[in-house]
Amino acid sequence: MIKVKGLSKTYGKGEAAARALRDVELMISKGEMVSITGPSGCGKTTLLHILAGIESSDSGEIWIGNAPIHKWDDKQIAKLRLAKMGFVFQSYHLVPVLNAWENTALPLIAAGISANKARTRALEALREVGLEEKANSYPSKLSGGQNQRVAIARAIAGKPDIIWADEPTGALDTDTAEQIIGMLEMLNRHHGTTVVIVTHDPRIADRTSRTIRMQNGRVIQGGGGPL
Ligand SMILES: Nc1ncnc2c1ncn2[C@@H]1O[C@H](COP(=O)(O)OP(=O)(O)O)[C@@H](O)[C@H]1O
Ligand SMILES: [Mg+2]
Numbered sequence: 001m002i003k004v005k006g007l008s009k010t011y012g013k014g015e016a017a018a019r020a021l022r023d024v025e026l027m028i029s030k031g032e033m034v035s036i037t038g039p040s041g042c043g044k045t046t047l048l049h050i051l052a053g054i055e056s057s058d059s060g061e062i063w064i065g066n067a068p069i070h071k072w073d074d075k076q077i078a079k080l081r082l083a084k085m086g087f088v089f090q091s092y093h094l095v096p097v098l099n100a101w102e103n104t105a106l107p108l109i110a111a112g113i114s115a116n117k118a119r120t121r122a123l124e125a126l127r128e129v130g131l132e133e134k135a136n137s138y139p140s141k142l143s144g145g146q147n148q149r150v151a152i153a154r155a156i157a158g159k160p161d162i163i164w165a166d167e168p169t170g171a172l173d174t175d176t177a178e179q180i181i182g183m184l185e186m187l188n189r190h191h192g193t194t195v196v197i198v199t200h201d202p203r204i205a206d207r208t209s210r211t212i213r214m215q216n217g218r219v220i221q222g223g224g225g226p227l
Helices: 044-051 074-082 100-110 115-128 144-156 174-191
Strands: 004-013 018-028 031-039 057-064 085-088 162-166 194-198 210-215 218-221
Touching: 018 044, 031 044, 044 057, 044 162, 044 194, 074 085, 085 144, 085 218, 100 115, 100 144, 100 174, 115 144, 115 174, 144 162, 144 174, 162 174, 174 194
Parallel strands: 031 194, 031 210, 085 162, 162 194
Antiparallel strands: 004 018, 004 057, 210 218
């Protein structure tokens, strides 16, 4: 269960200040697959980054399961992220000098898992996204869809409870986008992984069980009822 209360975030100060999040309230149940939509600049990426502990908030409460991460320091949050979360970005964020399995293994290594075990888990994850035969390929040799599948493998290699995906199909054609969403659906159904997808694409939003709508830093619809 993910619970967010009174979450606010402002970038910059004075005249240049951008109020990215204003008193955001949200509830997402364990095992849900939800989408977050809204106009460009409404705060979707900021919200996802804060929930994943990549960025800090100014105020508010964030509960991930029983963990009050708004009270935690960076080190504790980083540990939780490595153990329980995976993140998929629009632009893949793969390391160009590492091949597919090495990219996939990276967060496992960071979490302190031995190189051998990390390699085995990385190959398993690549198999799950149908890319085992590309394990030794570098990002420059793979298509956009294949690179996004490597990014999903990296996100699932640590067997996370939650996957955050920020416009995961934004750079892909329609058929490839369908494949990527199908993969996230499979993870959600087969492993019970909670999946939260930021998307502009109404066809993708339609495939999730709930759409959370944001506008101007606020959740205006679908936030999950009173807390
Ligand atoms: N690092 C940053 N520094 C300054 N302003 C930022 C930064 N990141 C986001 N913003 C501002 O915060 C608001 C929300 O941005 P963002 O969360 O990226 O929106 P979305 O993902 O919905 O397009 C925008 O006004 C944006 O310009
Ligand atoms: Mg964004």
